[in-house]
Amino acid sequence: MSDDMEETGCDRFADEVAELALGVLTGRDRAEALSHVESCPRCAEELEQLSRVADTVVQAAPEVEPPMGFEVRLFERMGVADIRPRRRLRPSRWVPAVAAAAAAALAVGLGLSLSSSPAPTVTAQGHQNGVVSANLVESGETVGHVVAFGGARPWMSMMLADSTARGTVNCVVVTDDGVTHHVGTFVARRGYGAWIAPLRVNPEDLRTAEVVSPSGTVIATATLG
Amino acid sequence: MRQSRVAEGELSDEGLLAGMAVGEQAAAVSFTRRYQRRVFGLAYSMTGDAGVAEDVAQEAMIRVWRHAPVFDPRRGSVASWVLTITRNLAIDALRLRRAVPTDPDDFAASVMRSNEHNPEDSVHRGDVRHTVRTALEVLPEEQRRAVVLAAVYGRTALEISEAEGIPLGTAKTRIRTALIRLRAAVEHAEGVDHER
Numbered sequence: 001m002s003d004d005m006e007e008t009g010c011d012r013f014a015d016e017v018a019e020l021a022l023g024v025l026t027g028r029d030r031a032e033a034l035s036h037v038e039s040c041p042r043c044a045e046e047l048e049q050l051s052r053v054a055d056t057v058v059q060a061a062p063e064v065e066p067p068m069g070f071e072v073r074l075f076e077r078m079g080v081a082d083i084r085p086r087r088r089l090r091p092s093r094w095v096p097a098v099a100a101a102a103a104a105a106l107a108v109g110l111g112l113s114l115s116s117s118p119a120p121t122v123t124a125q126g127h128q129n130g131v132v133s134a135n136l137v138e139s140g141e142t143v144g145h146v147v148a149f150g151g152a153r154p155w156m157s158m159m160l161a162d163s164t165a166r167g168t169v170n171c172v173v174v175t176d177d178g179v180t181h182h183v184g185t186f187v188a189r190r191g192y193g194a195w196i197a198p199l200r201v202n203p204e205d206l207r208t209a210e211v212v213s214p215s216g217t218v219i220a221t222a223t224l225g
Numbered sequence: 226m227r228q229s230r231v232a233e234g235e236l237s238d239e240g241l242l243a244g245m246a247v248g249e250q251a252a253a254v255s256f257t258r259r260y261q262r263r264v265f266g267l268a269y270s271m272t273g274d275a276g277v278a279e280d281v282a283q284e285a286m287i288r289v290w291r292h293a294p295v296f297d298p299r300r301g302s303v304a305s306w307v308l309t310i311t312r313n314l315a316i317d318a319l320r321l322r323r324a325v326p327t328d329p330d331d332f333a334a335s336v337m338r339s340n341e342h343n344p345e346d347s348v349h350r351g352d353v354r355h356t357v358r359t360a361l362e363v364l365p366e367e368q369r370r371a372v373v374l375a376a377v378y379g380r381t382a383l384e385i386s387e388a389e390g391i392p393l394g395t396a397k398t399r400i401r402t403a404l405i406r407l408r409a410a411v412e413h414a415e416g417v418d419h420e421r
Contacts (some may be wrong), residue, residue: 018401019382022375053408055305057376058312060357066264067279074257074283077292080250133237135298142299157243161297193282202274 008205010037012042017043021050132203136211138163138220143191144211146222148173156203157196160188160211165219170212171197175205176225183209238303250285252265253290261286266310270335271377273327281318316379325373329373333361353411360410364403371396372403381412 016033019025025033037043136144136158144160157170165188173181180209184197188211206224229415236244236255244252268278288310295308336358340389361369370389374380380388386396 014400015382015397018404019375019397021404022372022400024379024381024400026319026381049408050404052301053404054376055301055309055373056353056357056411057282057361058267058308059304060354061267061270061308061332061377062335063262064269065281066261066265066282067275070261070282071257071358073279074261074286075254077283077287078250078253080253131236131240133240135239140239145243145298146307147240147243159243160384162299164343195365 002111010040013037013043017047018050020055021047113126120209132224133205134209134222136160136163136209136220136222143220144222146209146224148199148204148206148209148224154197154199154201155196156183156184156209157194158209158211159194160220161192163188163191163193163211163220165191165193165211165213168214169219170214171195172210172212173199173201173206173224174208174210175201176207177205178207239298242293242296242303245290248295251287256289257286260289260304260307264307267308267311268315270332271312271327272319273331277318277322278315281311281314285314288314289403312377312379319378329370329378332377333369333373336361353414356411356414357407360407364406368399368406369401371399375400376404405417 013033013036016025016029018038020030020033021038031065037047131147131149133145135142135148137144143163144158146156146158148154148156156171157175167187168185169188170185171183173183175181181201183199184195186193204225209222209224210218211220236252238256238259241252241256241259245256261282265278265282267280268285269275272278272281285307289307296303300306301309361373364372367389371385374385374388375382381402383393383397385391385400386393389396391399
């Protein structure tokens with residue numbers, strides 16, 4: 001990038017791109033720098049790289065144990081009623097509830113489409129299966145996330161954000177044996193969508209999950225195994 | 226692309242956020258227990274006051290809980306999102322209370338002290354936090370102060386130039402040079418990781 005910065009326009013905004021990345025550029029300077037970045041792919045890339053680095057500085061802060069009672073006070077404010085002693089969360093205890101809540105939210109709250117399959121009844125059966133997750137990637141960019149939950153009634157949730165997916169799309173998964181399984185048909189509104197559906201295969205056997213257009217074009221892929 | 230095969234009992238940050246997005250309390254509990262030390266640690270490092278830091282940390286966790294449905298993974302990691310929320314709240318708290326923020330040298334010192342574990346410890350390998358802590362440590366002091374004032378305390382170049390008593394151009398150069406050096410350190414660490 002340093003060679004690129006020798007160009008007159010880029011050179012003029014070199015300091016400002018760093019300040020933009022840190023979120024400390026204001027007023028007219030910010031507007032001018034943003035205007036340049038929007039028209040300059042190289043400075044846009046520089047901004048993206050420096051922004052990621054800028055974020056890491058706050059991440060370097062040391063961990064400090066909060067004062068006694070922090071959790072109790074926080075959970076009271078959150079309205080979290082069931083405060084159990086510290087322990088590792090087992091997904092099987094709450095994943096079915098997530099699935100049920102998500103299905104309800106998707107159906108009535110978000111106005112998003114759910115699989116045409118009837119939503120199965122879920123119960124907290126305490127199954128101990130693992131959970132598999134991966135980012136959905138489209139043209140090298142992360143555009144969403146897939147989480148597959150195991151158990152007696154496996155589930156899959158998918159979230160898309162700013163994808164090129166439009167309208168009705170299919171969700172398919174490919175298992176380790178190379179077989180493609182259709183999970184459901186959904187609607188992505190202007191590239192955004194979230195849905196949840198029953199999964200008819202074991203999450204541990206999944207190789208990929210894909211968002212596929214009706215014509216068969218793979219829009220986004222998550223590599224799960 | 227980041228991918229994870231999550232073992233039983235250990236969900237990814239994104240998985241926990243997905244649970245929080247649909248109001249699942251157990252996910253919120255687990256997420257809180259995973260992040261509270263980092264969130265409180267950042268707030269405390271910035272404010273130097275345990276009471277203010279608790280207020281900031283609690284508000285940050287509540288905002289994460291409320292805004293989990295709108296988390297956008299394209300814009301960065303969950304950790305980055307959570308800690309940026311915390312940082313912004315700490316800055317607001319300092320301004321509102323007209324409190325004196327921690328000196329950037331003290332913040333940097335606390336960051337570097339937290340690096341005093343065995344650097345070869347496998348836990349730290351590939352951890353960007355370790356890389357940045359080390360990179361901050363080797364930066365010239367004036368560049369370290371400049372980048373900490375900007376990245377952590379949200380100070381503009383003009384504010385830094387006034388606080389440090391240096392020309393504006395010098396402040397801008399220090400900020401940019403420090404950030405570029407940090408990037409080089411992160412890229413080098415990532416390259417080493419890929420070779421492993």
